[in-house]
Amino acid sequence: MSKITIDKSLFCLPWTQTLLGTHLNGKVNFMALDWLTRVNFDPVMMGICVNKLNASNDAIREAGEFSINVPTVEMIEVTDYCGIVSGRKTDKSGLFDVFYGELKSAPMITDCPINIECKVTETVDLPTNTFFIGEVLNIYSEERYLTEGKPDVKKVNPFLLTMPDNRFWSVGDNIGKAWKDGASLIQKLKST
Amino acid sequence: MSKITIDKSLFCLPWTQTLLGTHLNGKVNFMALDWLTRVNFDPVMMGICVNKLNASNDAIREAGEFSINVPTVEMIEVTDYCGIVSGRKTDKSGLFDVFYGELKSAPMITDCPINIECKVTETVDLPTNTFFIGEVLNIYSEERYLTEGKPDVKKVNPFLLTMPDNRFWSVGDNIGKAWKDGASLIQKLKST
Numbered sequence: 001m002s003k004i005t006i007d008k009s010l011f012c013l014p015w016t017q018t019l020l021g022t023h024l025n026g027k028v029n030f031m032a033l034d035w036l037t038r039v040n041f042d043p044v045m046m047g048i049c050v051n052k053l054n055a056s057n058d059a060i061r062e063a064g065e066f067s068i069n070v071p072t073v074e075m076i077e078v079t080d081y082c083g084i085v086s087g088r089k090t091d092k093s094g095l096f097d098v099f100y101g102e103l104k105s106a107p108m109i110t111d112c113p114i115n116i117e118c119k120v121t122e123t124v125d126l127p128t129n130t131f132f133i134g135e136v137l138n139i140y141s142e143e144r145y146l147t148e149g150k151p152d153v154k155k156v157n158p159f160l161l162t163m164p165d166n167r168f169w170s171v172g173d174n175i176g177k178a179w180k181d182g183a184s185l186i187q188k189l190k191s192t
Numbered sequence: 193m194s195k196i197t198i199d200k201s202l203f204c205l206p207w208t209q210t211l212l213g214t215h216l217n218g219k220v221n222f223m224a225l226d227w228l229t230r231v232n233f234d235p236v237m238m239g240i241c242v243n244k245l246n247a248s249n250d251a252i253r254e255a256g257e258f259s260i261n262v263p264t265v266e267m268i269e270v271t272d273y274c275g276i277v278s279g280r281k282t283d284k285s286g287l288f289d290v291f292y293g294e295l296k297s298a299p300m301i302t303d304c305p306i307n308i309e310c311k312v313t314e315t316v317d318l319p320t321n322t323f324f325i326g327e328v329l330n331i332y333s334e335e336r337y338l339t340e341g342k343p344d345v346k347k348v349n350p351f352l353l354t355m356p357d358n359r360f361w362s363v364g365d366n367i368g369k370a371w372k373d374g375a376s377l378i379q380k381l382k383s384t
């Protein structure tokens with residue numbers, strides 16, 4: 001075995017790139033967000049990791065609301081801009097056409113094919129970051145991004161980030177079917 | 193605007209497919225894990241979402257340890273098998289060649305290019321799932337998966353899952369550079 005330990009910051013998990021929507025001092029604000037996941041099956045809940053230094057952290061603590069927006073590959077430049085420039089110094093409220101759902105402090109980006117509206121239910125305080133858990137109130141999309149009523153990743157056309165090489169990636173080819181490809185092994189293993 | 197609300201279970205975030213390693217009743221066990229994220233910058237911490245019905249949930253509660261293993265596209269069949277078959281009914285200990293790091297109950301898969309060894313620091317109880325937060329003790333890889341000392345996603349060759357269409361995807365093309373592509377907008381916006 002030729003395993004070696006590598007630096008703990010050297011991850012190689014591609015994260016889906018999103019934009020986190022909040023209200024910062026009464027103004028619409030968006031930051032690039034990569035560290036997020038679904039955290040509960042029923043009800044549907046999402047968890048997001050926000051550094052305590054980020055203005056969005058204060059914004060979510062204050063309002064208890066946020067949105068997750070999935071940009072397309074055509075939005076790479078403006079998405080990356082939202083990750084470089086802080087809402088503390090720069091007004092990002094004019095970057096996007098926004099809309100609202102049920103929540104007053106969770107602005108959503110019209111041009112993003114998927115918008116997820118969340119209300120904070122738990123706040124987990126960690127050393128440098130806060131992990132906010134939110135119940136998903138609504139998910140918004142458009143007919144043109146769906147196939148048979150479900151979001152189609154090839155129509156949505158999201159992109160991924162790997163760190164620390166800091167590269168963006170498209171989603172590649174469909175290479176398998178989950179909860180199906182493994183079924184063939186059940187028989188194979190039984191007969192050995 | 194032609195936004196519509198869609199079913200809250202209809203996500204379209206590609207998740208990186210991993211395998212969660214635990215000890216279940218003294219035996220090595222792995223389950224397919226998609227809902228995970230980094231949750232803290234320093235120290236490096238990961239959070240994983242495990243349904244309370246899964247045997248791995250009991251295993252992590254008991255040992256306070258787990259591993260995250262990143263399989264390659266060549267491992268789709270066996271990875272999916274680990275997601276279909278429960279460790280309560282089927283002994284999955286013989287599926288992989290495993291190795292150990294510092295922890296005694298966090299078996300890691302030799303054939304996976306990236307292995308992350310975690311010790312639980314917080315357990316967040318949610319309605320149907322548990323969100324386990326673990327400090328990353330070590331990350332393991334091999335020289336052949338690195339470029340300039342860092343994991344190279346094209347050498348690691350992980351795959352992604354979208355739900356609820358339940359399809360596996362490869363990582364596509366490098367289409368941008370983070371913390372760089374957005375910089376051009378800073379000047380553009382200043383001059384408008």
